[in-house]
Amino acid sequence: MEHTSLLERILRGIALTLVVIFFMFPIVWIFMMSFQTNETILRIPPQLIFEPTLANYTALITGKLMTAAGTLDIAFMRNLGNSVFLSVTSVAVSLLLGVPAAYAFARHKFRGSEDIAFTLLSFKFAPALLVLLPLTLYFQKLGLANTYIGLIWVYQLICLPLILWIVRGYFEDIPADIEYAYRIGGHSWFATFRKIALPLAGPGIAAAGLLAFIFAWNNFVFALVLASADKQPVTVGALAFITSSGIQYGQISAAIVLSITPTLALALYAQRYLVEGLSLGAVKG
Amino acid sequence: MSLSALTISGVDKFYGPIDRGVHAVKNLTMEIGKGEIVALLGSSGCGKTSTLRMIAGFEEVSRGAISVGGRQVHTLPPVKRNVAMAFEGYSLYPPLTVRENMAFALKAARLPKSEVDAKVASIAKLLEIEDILERYPSSISGGQQQRASLGRALIREADLHLLDEPMGQLEPQLRAVLRGRIKHFIKERGLTAILVTHDQTEANALADRIAVMEGGVLQQFDTPERIKERPANLFTGTFVGEPPMNVFEAYVATAAGRINLKLPDGLSLDYDKDAFSAPVRDQLLSRERVVIGIRPYAVRRSREGVPARVSANQWLGDQTHIAADFAGGSLVLVEHDRTRLDLGAPINVSIDPKNLHVFDQASGKAISHGMELA
Numbered sequence: 011m012e013h014t015s016l017l018e019r020i021l022r023g024i025a026l027t028l029v030v031i032f033f034m035f036p037i038v039w040i041f042m043m044s045f046q047t048n049e050t051i052l053r054i055p056p057q058l059i060f061e062p063t064l065a066n067y068t069a070l071i072t073g074k075l076m077t078a079a080g081t082l083d084i085a086f087m088r089n090l091g092n093s094v095f096l097s098v099t100s101v102a103v104s105l106l107l108g109v110p111a112a113y114a115f116a117r118h119k120f121r122g123s124e125d126i127a128f129t130l131l132s133f134k135f136a137p138a139l140l141v142l143l144p145l146t147l148y149f150q151k152l153g154l155a156n157t158y159i160g161l162i163w164v165y166q167l168i169c170l171p172l173i174l175w176i177v178r179g180y181f182e183d184i185p186a187d188i189e190y191a192y193r194i195g196g197h198s199w200f201a202t203f204r205k206i207a208l209p210l211a212g213p214g215i216a217a218a219g220l221l222a223f224i225f226a227w228n229n230f231v232f233a234l235v236l237a238s239a240d241k242q243p244v245t246v247g248a249l250a251f252i253t254s255s256g257i258q259y260g261q262i263s264a265a266i267v268l269s270i271t272p273t274l275a276l277a278l279y280a281q282r283y284l285v286e287g288l289s290l291g292a293v294k295g
Numbered sequence: 296m297s298l299s300a301l302t303i304s305g306v307d308k309f310y311g312p313i314d315r316g317v318h319a320v321k322n323l324t325m326e327i328g329k330g331e332i333v334a335l336l337g338s339s340g341c342g343k344t345s346t347l348r349m350i351a352g353f354e355e356v357s358r359g360a361i362s363v364g365g366r367q368v369h370t371l372p373p374v375k376r377n378v379a380m381a382f383e384g385y386s387l388y389p390p391l392t393v394r395e396n397m398a399f400a401l402k403a404a405r406l407p408k409s410e411v412d413a414k415v416a417s418i419a420k421l422l423e424i425e426d427i428l429e430r431y432p433s434s435i436s437g438g439q440q441q442r443a444s445l446g447r448a449l450i451r452e453a454d455l456h457l458l459d460e461p462m463g464q465l466e467p468q469l470r471a472v473l474r475g476r477i478k479h480f481i482k483e484r485g486l487t488a489i490l491v492t493h494d495q496t497e498a499n500a501l502a503d504r505i506a507v508m509e510g511g512v513l514q515q516f517d518t519p520e521r522i523k524e525r526p527a528n529l530f531t532g533t534f535v536g537e538p539p540m541n542v543f544e545a546y547v548a549t550a551a552g553r554i555n556l557k558l559p560d561g562l563s564l565d566y567d568k569d570a571f572s573a574p575v576r577d578q579l580l581s582r583e584r585v586v587i588g589i590r591p592y593a594v595r596r597s598r599e600g601v602p603a604r605v606s607a608n609q610w611l612g613d614q615t616h617i618a619a620d621f622a623g624g625s626l627v628l629v630e631h632d633r634t635r636l637d638l639g640a641p642i643n644v645s646i647d648p649k650n651l652h653v654f655d656q657a658s659g660k661a662i663s664h665g666m667e668l669a
Binding site (some may be wrong): 186193198 | 351352353372373374376378379380382383384386387388389390399400404444448452
């Protein structure tokens with residue numbers, strides 16, 4: 011154990027506190043705003059003491075937004091459902107396609123394998139808007155515009171390269187001889203993939219899946235262009251809070267709190283799993 | 296050798312395209328009998344591990360055929376070849392304990408649990424790993440992992456046991472003990488084993504026959520005794536044996552009924568013509584230049600003889616290795632007593648023609664060993 015003086019520990023504590031306050035401030039502020047009405051939010055100077063109200067959450071959950079101009083229907087819960095559905099399905103499809111592909115790229119060097127892997131990665135290079143314009147035209151011709159299938163397909167541009175490249179690295183880290191040892195012991199190629207390679211790369215697959223989920227969840231522009239109101243995720247749905255009678259800060263904050271909750275929960279849960287997976291000392295030579 | 300356990304015929308291995316890639320194994324042909332222990336001996340990159348992996352099915356055979364127990368296997372996947380293997384990098388399954396790792400190999404064979412337990416216990420005792428059976432691979436030392444990996448291979452009943460550097464990580468004492476036990480184990484059960492090693496002591500101690508490989512080519516495949524006494528070529532001669540064979544180029548000359556092997560620096564080994572057997576003498580006299588090899592144990596110090604100058608003198612506890620400047624090169628001789636010789640001291644050495652290995656100067660092929668033709 012390294013010896014640290016009292017002063018050092020105090021200074022370190024202060025520094026850490028400052029960093030935490032800096033990074034947590036927006037989230038805490040949004041959390042507090044979500045319990046306030048527009049009037050209390052827009053008070054000058056801003057005050058820390060206020061009377062909390064659940065009106066914002068009620069409005070979101072019931073789907074009735076009260077504004078000065080009257081009652082507006084708001085599809086936030088539906089947007090949230092869309093977000094969950096789109097992200098989960100996209101990541102699932104990506105894992106299904108990407109993990110076996112990553113294994114193939116890691117284990118079997120065939121003619122052009124590097125080129126194919128790189129092409130898949132290059133999907134991430136093009137600016138999204140550049141891709142979207144032709145894609146919109148194609149999708150309208152194919153009848154895929156404004157469908158879940160079409161959106162999930164486009165989301166593969168986000169998820170698949172990410173999963174492929176991260177998971178491939180994990181597979182490459184597993185010594186091939188471990189798999190050979192299993193195969194020579196009387197097991198097929200597929201059993202080896204399932205019983206040895208997949209569990210050993212598990213933490214990596216979880217990490218890649220989590221990252222892909224967060225990217226998919228936060229996506230804005232694909233859904234904005236390709237989906238209409240009933241298929242839109244929360245990122246696009248939040249635009250509805252900019253109403254004719256002003257920006258509904260309270261509801262936006264409540265919406266943000268609700269929409270970051272799933273990713274936050276998932277991240278916290280997976281973090282524990284990741285640490286566990288890594289500390290089991292996955293593979294040592 | 297009643298039945299052949301493994302037949303390798305005309306096998307080539309190319310990494311990359313055939314005939315253009317790296318030629319790792321060249322036209323290898325060998326036959327191994329049932330119940331034999333064979334060592335593939337060679338330095339790194341000589342093709343011994345490639346050969347083993349082709350037998351196991353992890354590397355494709357570029358050309359040629361491999362049969363195990365009379366069955367062609369070189370196109371089959373590893374699972375169908377019925378061979379067991381211990382890997383150089385151990386390759387234990389990290390999430391399983393040592394016991395599970397070893398028992399795992401038997402799972403596919405669907406043996407009853409009591410039998411599996413008994414087998415694991417007996418192999419663990421053999422390899423002295425009883426106390427670590429419940430531990431995970433990441434928490435044991437390299438030597439222990441290696442023994443667990445060896446156990447995982449030996450526990451299986453297979454047509455062929457392939458052992459890749461099976462004892463490289465063990466301490467010398469343990470290695471010596473285990474060598475004996477493993478040999479006994481393999482012989483008792485009539486298993487056929489091929490081990491890859493670069494340690495000639497291990498090859499000599501374990502193997503019935505040794506296949507010496509270099510540059511992807513099988514140099515010699517014979518018993519340890521014959522490899523030592525009758526090396527087929529200059530490579531085998533200098534590679535096998537510790538300290539290595541002394542080698543010098545020599546011109547063959549005759550003068551006054553004597554054969555002179557003229558060495559560099561104006562030195563010469565003179566022998567009476569009758570000191571050689573007739574066929575060896577004829578071979579020698581038919582050539583102008585040869586390469587002669589002398590084992591360090593066969594070099595004697597004598598009062599008359601060819602002069603040399605001591606350049607190093609090491610007492611190894613049970614023998615003395617003396618290196619001397621000789622004929623433009625270095626000559627090593629071994630003596631069993633502790634010899635006090637200062638650096639630079641002049642000595643004279645003589646070499647009995649019975650201990651002379653003669654090789655062809657151009658091809659390196661052996662011509663004669665002592666009184667016999669190769």
